[in-house]
Amino acid sequence: MVAMPAVEHPRTEDDVLRAFLELETPAGFKAELIEGEIVVTPPPDGSHETAFALLNRQFMRRAAVELDLAGTKGLVTPKGRFIPDGTVSPVGHFETADSWASPAGVLLVDRTDGNVTLFTDPEDGDYTAHVQVPFGKPLDLPAPFSFALDTAPLR
Structure with a gap:
């Protein structure tokens, strides 16, 4: 068995923006992109x-x-x-x-x-x-x- 190390790819601003724009939030919740972080707020x-x-x-x-x-x-x-x-x-x-x-x-x-x-x-x-x-x-x-x-x- 060969084990491969997990490699995490750094996220770019475009990756975060794409994830934000594709995000589906529950009804009544809102999602905002604030200084590079996705914030989801309840109703x-x-x-x-x-x-x-x-x-x-x-x-x-x-x-x-x-x-x-x-x-x-x-x-x-x-x-x-x-x-x-x-x-x-x-x-x-x-x-x-x-x-x-x-x-x-x-x-x-x-x-x-x-x-x-x-x-x-x-x-x-x-x-x-x-x-x-x-x-x-x-x-x-x-x-x-x-x-x-x-x-x-x-x-």
């Missing part, structure tokens, strides 16, 4: 959906312009392929899937730590500025939204 719970609805109502009622909301729009960014909980933009101005940089920024709600972070000023594949407030403090949003986001209901 959101009820409190997540409540928080999302609270934010959605503020954007639709208080923004300086009429907005469109997309629920599970995939985004291709320099750091990976993401499916944010929502993308909000002025009516008729949704970026294409390969457009990563929103001039108004990215809003990250961290329900575990109880804070909201706004990332702004896209440059060279990343956002160069951010402002973070704890739940309960208002967060000023730039144009085209132009209102202070009330984070108190997220507590």
Whole structure:
């Protein structure tokens, strides 16, 4: 009997991307490619959906312009392929899937730590500025939204 050593071939970025694009996730789960790693997330719970609805109502009622909301729009960014909980933009101005940089920024709600972070000023594949407030403090949003986001209901 001849034993052959197992040889593991290093995975290239193309291999990972191909595996990601071919991945079949269970209903309700979402898969994202984040900095070269495939991350699969289960469906959101009820409190997540409540928080999302609270934010959605503020954007639709208080923004300086009429907005469109997309629920599970995939985004291709320099750091990976993401499916944010929502993308909000002025009516008729949704970026294409390969457009990563929103001039108004990215809003990250961290329900575990109880804070909201706004990332702004896209440059060279990343956002160069951010402002973070704890739940309960208002967060000023730039144009085209132009209102202070009330984070108190997220507590």
